[in-house]
Amino acid sequence: MNERIADSHRVFDRVSQEYDAARPNYPEALYLALENLSGIKLDGATVIDVGAGTGISTRGLLDRGARVVAVDRGERMLARLRARSDCPAVLADGNDLPVGTGVADLVTYAQSWHWLDPALSVAEAVRVVRDGGAVAGWWNSVDPGKADWLAANQVRLAESCPGYIGPVLPGWSMPPIAAAMSDVGLAVADIWIDWTRSVRLEDFLTDLRSHSYMASMPGDVVEELLARERAELGRVFPDGRLTVPMRVYLAVGRRG
Ligand SMILES: C[S@@+](CC[C@H](N)C(=O)[O-])C[C@H]1O[C@@H](n2cnc3c(N)ncnc32)[C@H](O)[C@@H]1O
Numbered sequence: 001m002n003e004r005i006a007d008s009h010r011v012f013d014r015v016s017q018e019y020d021a022a023r024p025n026y027p028e029a030l031y032l033a034l035e036n037l038s039g040i041k042l043d044g045a046t047v048i049d050v051g052a053g054t055g056i057s058t059r060g061l062l063d064r065g066a067r068v069v070a071v072d073r074g075e076r077m078l079a080r081l082r083a084r085s086d087c088p089a090v091l092a093d094g095n096d097l098p099v100g101t102g103v104a105d106l107v108t109y110a111q112s113w114h115w116l117d118p119a120l121s122v123a124e125a126v127r128v129v130r131d132g133g134a135v136a137g138w139w140n141s142v143d144p145g146k147a148d149w150l151a152a153n154q155v156r157l158a159e160s161c162p163g164y165i166g167p168v169l170p171g172w173s174m175p176p177i178a179a180a181m182s183d184v185g186l187a188v189a190d191i192w193i194d195w196t197r198s199v200r201l202e203d204f205l206t207d208l209r210s211h212s213y214m215a216s217m218p219g220d221v222v223e224e225l226l227a228r229e230r231a232e233l234g235r236v237f238p239d240g241r242l243t244v245p246m247r248v249y250l251a252v253g254r255r256g
Contacts, residue, residue, distance in 0.1 A: 004163070008115040008212060009073035012053065015215040016076040020054040022206035024140055026110070027195040030248050031064055037189045037252035038106060038134035042066045045105040048128055050094035050121070051112020055081030057138075061108065062087060071097060095120040102130045109137040114175035122180045122253075131256040135186060137177040138250040143194065144168055146245035149236040153229065160225055163213035178251040186253025197244040201233055204242050 012019065035042055043065030052058045052070035054077050061068045062085060070089040072078045082089050092098045094109075095117045107125035109116070125135040144151035144167055154168040166172060178188045199207070205226050208214055214222055233242065 005115055005117075009077070011212050011215045012210075013074045013076040015210045016054060016074065016080050018206050019077065019210040020080040022199075022203045023054075023056055023210055024197050024199070024207070024246065025056060026060055026138070026140060026248060027193060027246075029193045029195065030138060030250060031060060033191050033193060033250050034106075034108075034136055034138075034252065037191065037250065038136060038254060039132075040105050040134060046103065047106045047108055048097060048099060048104045048125075049108045049110065050097070050125070051109055051115060052081055052089070053077045053112070055085050055089075057108060057110030058087060058089075059085055060110075066106075069099065095124060097124050097128055099128055101127050104128050105130065105133045107133075107135045109135075109177070111139050113137040113177050114139075118176070118180050119183075122177075122184055126184050126186070126255060129255050132254075133256075134252050134254045135181055136250065136252045137175070138248055139174055140246060140248050141167055141174075143245040143247045149233070150244065153233065156228070156232070157208070157213075157225075161213045161217060163216055165213060174249040174251075178253075181251065181253030184253075186255055188251060188253045190249065190251040193248045193250065195246050195248065197242075197246050199242050199244060201230065201237060201240045201242055204233065204244070205229060 045066045047061050047066045047068045049058045049068050050071045052072045058068050058070045068087045070081055071092050078089050107129055144154045158164045158168050178190050182188045
């Protein structure tokens with residue numbers, strides 16, 4: 001495992017406040033697709049939410065009636081989650097889950113699987129889900145193909161942030177969780193869901209601060225970049241509210 005991946009929880013811990021304040025939620029359609037592709041009703045389901053972070057995905061699952069155990073390696077990220085939800089929240093490595101075999105209906109990775117070991121994590125998930133259960137990974141992303149201002153914003157970030165990962169990079173794709181699940185014999189289905197985010201400019205900038213590629217840059221450089229984005233985006237949205245085209249990619253692997 002490379003250093004960037006091994007240390008990702010430390011990077012996120014540094015920006016847990018910004019993450020909690022400004023990362024987008026997931027649309028209702030994501031949770032409906034999760035039920036449809038997995039064949040599992042969230043209401044009453046036992047879910048292990050791996051890389052739960054500040055709890056965006058965990059709260060989405062809890063709100064739909066799931067019994068969730070949140071797992072994360074970041075102490076500060078988990079502290080934010082605990083402040084807003086009273087489900088079990090365990091500081092642990094998602095590659096080595098501290099739960100029994102066959103205990104879960106679902107193991108979920110929202111915006112997190114790419115930070116884990118691709119083979120170990122999926123093998124652990126398969127151990128933890130019951131027969132007929134499922135493993136699911138999903139990621140929100142901006143959709144720069146739908147708005148020139150967003151494409152320009154992402155190109156500026158790609159040019160200025162050495163660790164930028166995102167849809168304007170040549171050859172970029174969502175993390176290959178579908179292939180990893182298929183390799184261990186799960187029956188995989190995936191889907192893209194378009195949605196639109198309405199967000200205040202200042203929250204959009206705070207969201208940018210919480211991305212790992214920015215969280216690992218020197219503070220003064222980040223401030224300069226964000227001042228530039230505030231000016232550029234303020235020209236496009238003078239009322240200070242952005243309409244952002246988004247996409248969620250969801251992959252679900254069914255067991256048995
Ligand atoms: C981008 S956040 C996703 C948070 C949340 N699921 C969401 O929907 O916003 C990724 C999270 O994965 C966690 N993480 C990274 N490596 C991990 C590992 N090996 N085991 C458990 N969590 C891990 C990080 O600490 C971070 O909180």
